[in-house]
Amino acid sequence: xxxxxxxxxxxxxxxxxxxxxxxxxxxxxxxxxxxxxxxxxxxxxxxxxxxxxxxxxxxxxxxxxxxxxxxxxxxxxxxxxxxxxxxxxxxxxxxxxxxxxxxxxxxxxxxxxxxxxxxxxxxxxxxxxxxxxxxxxxxxxxxxxxxxxxxxxxxxxxxxxxxxxxxxxxxxxxxxxxxxxxxxxxxxxxxxxxxx
Numbered sequence: 001x002x003x004x005x006x007x008x009x010x011x012x013x014x015x016x017x018x019x020x021x022x023x024x025x026x027x028x029x030x031x032x033x034x035x036x037x038x039x040x041x042x043x044x045x046x047x048x049x050x051x052x053x054x055x056x057x058x059x060x061x062x063x064x065x066x067x068x069x070x071x072x073x074x075x076x077x078x079x080x081x082x083x084x085x086x087x088x089x090x091x092x093x094x095x096x097x098x099x100x101x102x103x104x105x106x107x108x109x110x111x112x113x114x115x116x117x118x119x120x121x122x123x124x125x126x127x128x129x130x131x132x133x134x135x136x137x138x139x140x141x142x143x144x145x146x147x148x149x150x151x152x153x154x155x156x157x158x159x160x161x162x163x164x165x166x167x168x169x170x171x172x173x174x175x176x177x178x179x180x181x182x183x184x185x186x187x188x189x190x191x192x193x194x195x196x
Contacts, residue, residue, distance in 0.1 A: 026144035029151050029178050033169050034136055036084035036180060040121050041128045043081075047121055050074040053100065053113055063108035066101040086179035088172040093182075096120075123167065123184040135167070135184070149173040150181070 022030065040047060051070050055061045075090050096115055103114035118124060122131040134157060141156035141164060151171040156164035166189045170181040 022142060022144055025146065029144050029153055029171055030142055032084050032171070032178050032180065033153055033184070037122065037132050037135060039082065039084060041132060044128055046077070050077070052097065053116060062110060064104040064113045066097055066104070071097055084180055086172070086174040088174065088181035089179060121183055123186065151178065
């Protein structure tokens with residue numbers, strides 16, 4: 001019985017260690033995300049300087065409208081200054097903004113600007129300093145799936161005893177380099193730590 005328990009523990013530890021072992025290309029994808037977070041932390045004021053929407057009411061209150069000329073300036077900034085994202089990322093951002101715009105029109109009195117009520121780039125309500133600690137923790141499980149010129153980075157973060165909460169960052173290879181294809185977003189998925 002002791003041998004069986006020891007053997008099962010060994011297999012469990014091997015499985016966790018194996019899940020963490022990433023190829024060089026998978027590591028480079030994870031690094032792009034980590035580097036983006038550091039870049040964002042350093043340039044947070046610039047990212048937030050783009051007034052992508054505004055309230056047309058008193059004191060910038062609802063109803064909200066998208067500021068499409070400002071959106072184009074933001075896209076120019078991404079193209080010229082943010083090496084971790086490319087055209088797929090910009091396309092995804094455009095879709096998010098169109099969705100926000102439709103929400104603004106559908107519910108003009110909504111107090112919260114849909115799509116802008118959290119830190120869009122870092123994917124949470126916390127400061128970027130806390131967010132970086134969350135996504136880069138050594139306690140996390142990282143999985144990267146590559147299919148052709150697309151990839152997905154999955155980050156499993158411990159949040160309750162024995163459970164992982166997952167976040168996803170899609171990637172695409174553009175001009176021979178891996179680029180983020182969208183921001184990081186949490187999934188509804190939970191998984192027991194150590195299970196695959």
